[in-house]
Amino acid sequence: MSKINFLKPDKSNLYTFLYLGSFLFFISVLDVLLNSFFSLNLTGFLPGFLSFLLPLILGFIGLYFIRIELSGIKHLDLLNKHINTNNFNAVLSLLIIFIILKSIPPILSWFFIDASFAGDSKDVCTGTGACWTYIKVWMRRFMYGMYPNGEQWRINLSFIALALLGSVGYFATDKFKKYLTLYYVVIYPFIAFLFIFFFISGGPIFFDFSYGIIAAILSVIIGFFIPTKFKFYYFLIVPFAIYVLLKYFIFYEELIELGKLDGLNWVETGAWGGLSLTFIISFFCLIFCFPIGMAFALGRRSGFPLIRYISIGFIEFWRGVPLITVLFMSAVMFPMFLPADFFIDKLVRCIIAISLFEAAYVAEVIRGGLQALPRGQYEAAKSLGMGYWRMHIFVILPQALKLVIPGIANTFLALVKDTPLIFVVGLLEIVGMLNLAKTNPEWLGFAMEGYVFAAIIFWIICYAMSKYSYNLEQKYKTDR
Amino acid sequence: MNFKLKDIGPQLMTVIAVVLVFGFFTYNAQVNMENRGIDFGYGFLSQESSFDVQFSLIEYDGSHSYFRAYLVGLLNTILVSVIGIFLATILGVLVGIARLSPNYLINKFAAFYVEFFRNIPLLLQIFFWYFAALRALPLPQDAEAMFGISFLTIKGLFVPAFIWENFNIFFYSIVAAIVAIIVIRYRAKKLQETIGKQTPVLLISIGLLFILPLLSFLIGGVRLSFEIPVLKQLATTSFIYEGGVSLPPELIALALSLSLYTATFIAECVRAGIQGVGKGQKEAAASIGLTQNQVLKLVVMPQALRIIIPPTTNQYLNLTKNSSLAAAIAYPDLVLVFAGTALMQTGKAIEIVSITMFTYLSLSISISLFMNWYNNKIAITEK
Numbered sequence: 001m002s003k004i005n006f007l008k009p010d011k012s013n014l015y016t017f018l019y020l021g022s023f024l025f026f027i028s029v030l031d032v033l034l035n036s037f038f039s040l041n042l043t044g045f046l047p048g049f050l051s052f053l054l055p056l057i058l059g060f061i062g063l064y065f066i067r068i069e070l071s072g073i074k075h076l077d078l079l080n081k082h083i084n085t086n087n088f089n090a091v092l093s094l095l096i097i098f099i100i101l102k103s104i105p106p107i108l109s110w111f112f113i114d115a116s117f118a119g120d121s122k123d124v125c126t127g128t129g130a131c132w133t134y135i136k137v138w139m140r141r142f143m144y145g146m147y148p149n150g151e152q153w154r155i156n157l158s159f160i161a162l163a164l165l166g167s168v169g170y171f172a173t174d175k176f177k178k179y180l181t182l183y184y185v186v187i188y189p190f191i192a193f194l195f196i197f198f199f200i201s202g203g204p205i206f207f208d209f210s211y212g213i214i215a216a217i218l219s220v221i222i223g224f225f226i227p228t229k230f231k232f233y234y235f236l237i238v239p240f241a242i243y244v245l246l247k248y249f250i251f252y253e254e255l256i257e258l259g260k261l262d263g264l265n266w267v268e269t270g271a272w273g274g275l276s277l278t279f280i281i282s283f284f285c286l287i288f289c290f291p292i293g294m295a296f297a298l299g300r301r302s303g304f305p306l307i308r309y310i311s312i313g314f315i316e317f318w319r320g321v322p323l324i325t326v327l328f329m330s331a332v333m334f335p336m337f338l339p340a341d342f343f344i345d346k347l348v349r350c351i352i353a354i355s356l357f358e359a360a361y362v363a364e365v366i367r368g369g370l371q372a373l374p375r376g377q378y379e380a381a382k383s384l385g386m387g388y389w390r391m392h393i394f395v396i397l398p399q400a401l402k403l404v405i406p407g408i409a410n411t412f413l414a415l416v417k418d419t420p421l422i423f424v425v426g427l428l429e430i431v432g433m434l435n436l437a438k439t440n441p442e443w444l445g446f447a448m449e450g451y452v453f454a455a456i457i458f459w460i461i462c463y464a465m466s467k468y469s470y471n472l473e474q475k476y477k478t479d480r
Numbered sequence: 481m482n483f484k485l486k487d488i489g490p491q492l493m494t495v496i497a498v499v500l501v502f503g504f505f506t507y508n509a510q511v512n513m514e515n516r517g518i519d520f521g522y523g524f525l526s527q528e529s530s531f532d533v534q535f536s537l538i539e540y541d542g543s544h545s546y547f548r549a550y551l552v553g554l555l556n557t558i559l560v561s562v563i564g565i566f567l568a569t570i571l572g573v574l575v576g577i578a579r580l581s582p583n584y585l586i587n588k589f590a591a592f593y594v595e596f597f598r599n600i601p602l603l604l605q606i607f608f609w610y611f612a613a614l615r616a617l618p619l620p621q622d623a624e625a626m627f628g629i630s631f632l633t634i635k636g637l638f639v640p641a642f643i644w645e646n647f648n649i650f651f652y653s654i655v656a657a658i659v660a661i662i663v664i665r666y667r668a669k670k671l672q673e674t675i676g677k678q679t680p681v682l683l684i685s686i687g688l689l690f691i692l693p694l695l696s697f698l699i700g701g702v703r704l705s706f707e708i709p710v711l712k713q714l715a716t717t718s719f720i721y722e723g724g725v726s727l728p729p730e731l732i733a734l735a736l737s738l739s740l741y742t743a744t745f746i747a748e749c750v751r752a753g754i755q756g757v758g759k760g761q762k763e764a765a766a767s768i769g770l771t772q773n774q775v776l777k778l779v780v781m782p783q784a785l786r787i788i789i790p791p792t793t794n795q796y797l798n799l800t801k802n803s804s805l806a807a808a809i810a811y812p813d814l815v816l817v818f819a820g821t822a823l824m825q826t827g828k829a830i831e832i833v834s835i836t837m838f839t840y841l842s843l844s845i846s847i848s849l850f851m852n853w854y855n856n857k858i859a860i861t862e863k
Contacts, residue, residue, distance in 0.1 A: 082584035089583045096585045306491040310498060320841040322801035325833065328819050332829040336512050337505040417601040423808065431604050438611065448612040455600045455608065462599035 009065050011072075018076065021065030028059035029097065036102045056094055063090040122443060134446040135453050138437050142430055142453070145273015151265060155276050158195050165191060189287045196280055201267055215243040269347040270426070275457065277429040281351060282416045288355035289415070290408075293362025298392065300363065301370055311363075318360035323418055326353050331425040350422050358415045365407035369400035402476045409469030413462055430454050509830065522835075524826050525550070531821050533812045535728050546822055553817035554839065560734050560813065561800040567739035568799060572746025572792075579751045590747070598744040603805055605741055610733035610809045617729075620711060620719040629708050631721060636728045638709040638721040645703035653696035654689075661685045730811035734803065742799045746792055753788030754780065786858055793851045797844050804840075814839060 009017040032055050034040040046054065063084050071077060083093040114129025117136070125131035135142070144152050165188060169180055194212070219239040226234045272280070299311030318326070330353035331346075338344065344352075373396060381391040401408075420431035428436060434450040437443060513520060525547040532542050537555045540548055578590035597605070615634065618624075623633040630639040644650065661684075668679040696702045709724035757780050765779040806813035807820060814836060823832045 082582070085582055089581075089586070093583060093585045096589050304487065304491045304494075307494050310494060316845065317841065320844040321837045322804040322815070322840055324804045324807060324815055325819060325837050325840065328815070329833050329837070332823065333833045336509050336830060339508050340512060340515060413599075417599075420601050420603040421805070423603075431601070431607065435607065435611075447615070448608075451604060451608040451612050454604055458601055458604060459596070459599045463595065466599070 006065075009068050011068055011070070014068060014071055014073075017065045017068060018071075018073075021062045024058045024062030024065065026062075028055040028062065028094070029101070031055045031058075032098050032101045036105050055098065056091070059094045059097075060087075060090055063094070125446075130449050130452070131446050132449065134437075134443055134449050138433075138443070138450075141274060141437060142433050142450075143274045144276055145428055145433060146271040147267060147273065147276075148265070148271070151267060154200055158199050159276070159279070161195060162192055192283070192287075196283075200272065200280075201269065211243055211246040215239050215246055218242055269345050272347065273428040273430075274433050275430045277422075277427065278416070278419045281347075281354065281419050281422065281429070284351045285354045285358055285415055286412055288351070289358040289362050289411075292355065292359035294366055294397075296359065296363040297366035297370060300367055315360045315363050318357050319364065323354070323357055323421055324424055326357050327421060327424040329353070346425055347427060350425055350427060354415065354418065354422075358411060358418075361411045361414070362408060365404050365411055366400065368407060369402075369404035370396065372403055373400055405469060405473045405476065409466065409472075413465055416462060416465070417458070430457070518827065520830065522831055524828055524831070529822065529825070531825060533817055534810075535731065535812055546826070549822055550814070550818050550835070553812060553814035556811070556817070557800070557803055557806075557813040557815075560731060560738070560803050560806065560811065563731075563735040564738035564742065564799050564803065565796050567735065568742040568746055568795075569792075571739060571743035572795075573750055575743060575747035576750025576754070579747060580754055594744045594747055597740050602737065602741045602802055603808060605737040606733060606805055606809055609737050610730065614729045614733055620721060629706070630724075631709060633721075634729065635720065636726050637732055638724050638726050640706040640708045641724045643705045643707055646701050649700040650693060650696050650702045653692045653700065657688045657692040660688050660692075664688075728811070730806070730809050733809060734806050734811050738799055738802060742795055742802075745795045745798075749788050749791045749795065750784075752791075753784040753786075756787045757783045789858075790851060790855055793847065797847055800843060801840060 004013050004016060009021075031042045034042060041051065045051075064087070066076060067080055067084050067090070068076070069080070071080075084090050110129050112129075114127040115132055116124045116127055116129065117132050118124055119133050120137050121133075122131075124133055140149060140152070144155055147155065168183065172180055216239055219234075219242055222238070223234060296311045296315055299307050300315060302308050302311070327350065330349040334344075334349055334353075377395060377399065378391065381395040386395070419429055422429060423432040423435075431454055434447075434454055438447045438450060526545050528543060529546045529549045530542040531549070533540055533549065533552050535556065536552045537559060538548075538552060540552045575590045575593055578586050579594070581587050581590075617632060617634045620631070620633045620635055623631045625631055630637065632638075664679075664684055665681055668681045671677050671679060697704075707724050709721035709726070711719055712722045713719055761779055761783065762775055765775040770778065803813060804815040807816040810816060819832055819836045823829060826832070
């Protein structure tokens with residue numbers, strides 16, 4: 001055994017330093033642990049200031065002792081490499097360990113141990129912890145807004161149906177895979193629009209919608225027996241004919257009277273709300289802002305100066321103003337621009353405003369992708385004799401869009417995070433409902449629980465989206 | 481003939497479409513305003529506003545004009561943006577560097593911070609700080625003094641006020657210091673390019689920034705004193721601090737959430753920028769004998785800044801635009817004062833919304849023009 005120099009830990013006395021250092025480090029962590037979990041103060045006999053700093057000092061000395069390079073012990077080397085490279089890092093690591101240890105007990109007790117879950121009135125919330133009863137009682141409002149309780153199955157059904165329709169891609173056979181794009185771009189949004197708007201709002205329009213669906217199904221079934229030659233004309237005429245027939249001659253009043261198709265109650269869009277409204281708005285804005293943004297990105301790269309300037313003006317205008325003023329505009333200014341007897345629903349105005357706003361951001365992202373493509377791609381496509389549209393659809397856009405997946409995902413994330421702003425026009429999605437619930441005289445003082453609840457939901461949605469976009473990016477990554 | 485129908489056709493159609501849409505809107509607006517008896521014009525700006533604003537940087541009350549109210553809102557927006565940008569930059573740079581730390585714990589801690597705050601809507605964060613977190617603060621009479629001079633209470637943060645004598649001399653001394661620093665930097669750069677001599681510019685700059693204002697105190701007759709806030713009883717249970725500067729809780733909540741949120745994005749910009757500098761650059765710099773600090777200062781940072789600055793400016797712009805969320809917690813910013821209260825009172829929807837939008841628009845366009853100029857200036861000029 002060689003001489004020990006405590007200021008310079010070295011390999012020759014490896015185990016002495018290792019045991020001593022680990023012991024000191026362990027003591028320091030144990031002190032903080034006991035202190036925070038069992039409120040025992042091991043060093044309570046010391047003066048306050050020293051007692052506060054002692055774990056840090058002990059831990060620091062401990063880490064200093066075990067900082068021995070190339071010790072030959074795998075775990076020690078890993079530890080040194082990751083949290084203990086030098087004095088500064090050792091202190092930071094210790095601080096972070098202490099902060100985590102200190103913050104776990106209060107968070108745990110607030111979330112679970114002292115929290116109240118049972119019951120359905122404010123009286124059960126007497127503890128110091130969170131009152132999850134509040135969330136439980138208000139759950140329907142947070143999810144569906146002011147939508148009547150008895151009708152909420154319509155929202156659920158719409159979302160389940162949309163999810164099923166959307167997951168068609170998973171089950172499609174290879175034969176139909178090539179039609180999938182058409183389905184997702186044209187048919188799915190259309191069905192979704194009908195479903196969400198007319199099914200959830202109900203009322204007389206719902207009948208139009210139901211007749212439309214019945215007409216479509218009938219005409220498709222009959223369509224199987226029509227010779228190929230006439231199919232085109234058949235689909236041009238017959239569905240509309242059936243629709244008109246259904247609407248004006250056969251079904252209209254009899255079905256209601258018979259009670260077989262009890263008309264869905266009309267629920268005005270002002271009553272929609274909660275998390276479902278967040279989804280509805282995000283969904284439609286996603287669908288609408290993408291093609292508009294793409295059009296303006298192409299416009300901005302166009303060779304026609306007038307189209308280019310108009311696109312630049314559009315993009316820069318929307319990017320230059322905050323969303324809240326855009327919503328203000330849609331609420332107070334836009335109705336002035338429409339004919340007096342022409343009324344557009346508040347929710348639709350909102351969706352238009354957010355879509356246009358986000359479209360400008362999407363346009364800039366896509367423009368980045370277009371600019372990143374080498375000129376050779378354009379020239380090669382042109383030299384094959386492709387026109388403008390064929391060149392962009394088959395050569396340029398597939399590559400450019402692949403490049404900008406992360407950017408588009410970020411824009412979509414921003415969109416989802418921007419939806420709470422619709423409180424400006426008086427629509428209350430989940431954050432708006434929270435603010436409403438918080439002012440309810442029976443449930444005062446539970447703001448924290450509500451915001452934490454909403455934060456968790458939004459966090460899960462956004463985090464899942466960003467991870468999904470990362471996967472997508474990896475999947476479509478092509479080496480260039 | 482160079483003009484072909486093929487070229488003109490699409491452009492003409494687009495222009496006609498745009499003109500038609502705008503014409504339709506203008507026509508409707510005219511008809512609607514005639515029907516409702518509203519006349520279009522900006523004359524209301526000079527009328528008496530007759531509403532009060534809680535927090536204002538300039539002197540303002542109900543007897544001032546709407547234009548003055550607009551200025552109050554604009555200044556409040558700028559104030560919260562500047563505070564937010566300042567805090568977000570510091571925090572963002574720290575977290576961005578921490579993200580690159582070899583220390584596993586620091587790295588994960590920073591990553592957790594970024595993932596946590598960027599995935600929660602800003603509005604929710606503002607509400608959280610304002611309605612939940614800041615409401616847990618003590619009442620004015622129970623507040624304990626921080627450093628003995630400032631008080632953080634449920635009614636806001638009360639800090640001492642500076643009371644200056646001969647403030648202009650102090651101001652001129654700082655301007656003089658900045659001018660001198662610019663001149664010295666320029667000379668130092670020239671000197672290094674011609675004879676390769678390095679001057680300790682940073683030390684000289686810091687020295688100048690201290691010495692000149694100090695001289696203004698010693699010679700120029702500048703006096704500085706503090707006015708410490710004092711607790712005052714309004715009623716039996718109602719207390720307030722008087723004197724000093726009071727920052728309303730709205731401002732604190734807004735600045736806090738804006739900077740915490742934007743810092744996550746700035747951190748990612750910083751990380752991307754530093755990672756964007758090739759490893760070879762650092763190795764090459766080290767191999768010609770530069771020290772660790774010199775590598776950072778002369779090789780890594782100039783290249784990293786070129787990547788960091790454009791997206792970071794974008795984030796500053798976003799922060800400024802996001803500060804309009806102030807309307808949600810009644811911080812009197814441009815949107816709340818002008819597009820909210822003033823619009824309610826006058827009913828001049830088109831004028832007021834257009835002025836508000838134009839203000840934000842000119843703010844962002846001027847910053848992005850400046851950024852384009854700056855980008856061109858620092859871009860690598862390839863031969």
